[in-house]
Amino acid sequence: MGRAVSDDTxxxxxxxxxxxxxxxTVAGVGDAPVRAVSAAGLCAYVSPAPxxxxxxxxxxxxxxxxxxxxxxxxxxxxxxxELAAAGPVVPAGLATVYRDDTRLAATLERxxxxxxxxxxxxxxxxxxxxxxxxxxxxPAAAPATTxxxxxxxxxxxxxAELNARERRHDEAVRDADAVHAALARRADAVHLHAPQDxxxxxxxxxxxxxxxxxxxxxxxxxxxxAVRSLGATYPGISLRLTGPWPPYSFVPAIDTKExxxxxxxxxxxAYAGEVP
Amino acid sequence: MNGAHSRxxxxxxxxxxxxxxGVVIAGDxxxxxxxxxxVRVSLRALVCSVSTxxxxxxxxxxxxxxxxxxxxxxxxxxxxxxxxx
Numbered sequence: 001m002g003r004a005v006s007d008d009t010x011x012x013x014x015x016x017x018x019x020x021x022x023x024x025t026v027a028g029v030g031d032a033p034v035r036a037v038s039a040a041g042l043c044a045y046v047s048p049a050p051x052x053x054x055x056x057x058x059x060x061x062x063x064x065x066x067x068x069x070x071x072x073x074x075x076x077x078x079x080x081x082e083l084a085a086a087g088p089v090v091p092a093g094l095a096t097v098y099r100d101d102t103r104l105a106a107t108l109e110r111x112x113x114x115x116x117x118x119x120x121x122x123x124x125x126x127x128x129x130x131x132x133x134x135x136x137x138x139p140a141a142a143p144a145t146t147x148x149x150x151x152x153x154x155x156x157x158x159x160a161e162l163n164a165r166e167r168r169h170d171e172a173v174r175d176a177d178a179v180h181a182a183l184a185r186r187a188d189a190v191h192l193h194a195p196q197d198x199x200x201x202x203x204x205x206x207x208x209x210x211x212x213x214x215x216x217x218x219x220x221x222x223x224x225x226a227v228r229s230l231g232a233t234y235p236g237i238s239l240r241l242t243g244p245w246p247p248y249s250f251v252p253a254i255d256t257k258e259x260x261x262x263x264x265x266x267x268x269x270a271y272a273g274e275v276p
Numbered sequence: 277m278n279g280a281h282s283r284x285x286x287x288x289x290x291x292x293x294x295x296x297x298g299v300v301i302a303g304d305x306x307x308x309x310x311x312x313x314x315v316r317v318s319l320r321a322l323v324c325s326v327s328t329x330x331x332x333x334x335x336x337x338x339x340x341x342x343x344x345x346x347x348x349x350x351x352x353x354x355x356x357x358x359x360x361x
Contacts (some may be wrong), residue, residue, distance in 0.1 A: 073290050094294040129289060193292045200288045210292065242285065248293035 013049040014092040015079040022086040039105035040112035084246035088123040122247040129242035132209030134172040171236035176209035187213035191249040212249035
């Protein structure tokens with residue numbers, strides 16, 4: 001990867017694409033106002049790209065700045081969340097930027113069919129996240145053996161702990177597969193994110209499931225009930241439901257790469273989500 | 277989306293979604309922030325800076341399931357406000 005960026009600067013920061021015009025009340029990145037750019041029967045919601053991210057080098061540097069990433073992700077998300085509350089939306093990934101209205105409108109024209117199809121697929125549906133963790137257990141009682149002295153007893157105890165932890169992990173992984181399969185049957189599409197590192201979550205337990213599920217709104221309560229019931233059914237895993245989310249995990253990346261015969265991935269809309 | 281949900285979301289969950297593949301597709305250009313490494317580097321830095329600033333962040337929003345055991349929040353990411361409408 002690491003393709004260099006060709007020319008110049010960009011001015012628009014894309015939040016998402018919807019079919020209808022929505023009065024957005026929240027501010028976009030850098031607290032700038034949000035407006036719509038219309039083309040091909042679609043509305044793209046943009047805010048002015050902050051002056052200090054108008055080039056790829058600057059953007060790259062910012063993405064190394066944790067405070068910037070956190071702030072910008074939130075500023076981006078609040079717009080997407082408001083759009084999603086108003087109707088179907090194709091959320092843009094963080095830092096989807098365009099040079100100007102003309103270039104953005106051309107993108108909408110070129111990808112109109114794909115975007116419209118994506119809007120149809122997410123209409124009346126909501127993304128829910130389900131995270132599963134190895135369930136913690138109280139430490140096992142120390143074995144009674146003292147035959148080899150305190151050092152040997154310690155080693156044996158330690159080995160027993162490690163074995164128990166490994167067993168719990170294996171059990172949780174198996175349970176995660178079963179839980180995911182059961183939830184997938186209640187979803188129109190699923191996507192597995194990589195389990196989050198404990199250093200990021202701050203959780204003491206290891207994550208073994210980080211799923212996203214696109215669920216019909218009429219079945220949202222049944223889905224939440226299923227998560228609760230699966231948590232009770234599978235003792236090895238502890239489940240947490242997050243959401244509602246805009247359908248971030250189920251829309252194509254909006255990309256204006258021109259189709260390139262040498263690059264099979266070029267030019268299209270790349271989907272992250274999968275049909276179960 | 278399902279309305280009437282207004283609670284905090286965990287930043288790490290949001291980043292899973294808005295940075296999904298680790299690649300930032302920047303409309304007019306594909307910036308290969310990719311290889312996930314850069315993003316992970318950012319996140320590691322995030323963890324460090326967050327833990328120094330706020331040693332005991334509240335990880336809200338995940339506690340949707342009533343029977344879920346309460347977790348001691350370690351040095352994790354902060355929650356950001358405004359999860360839903």
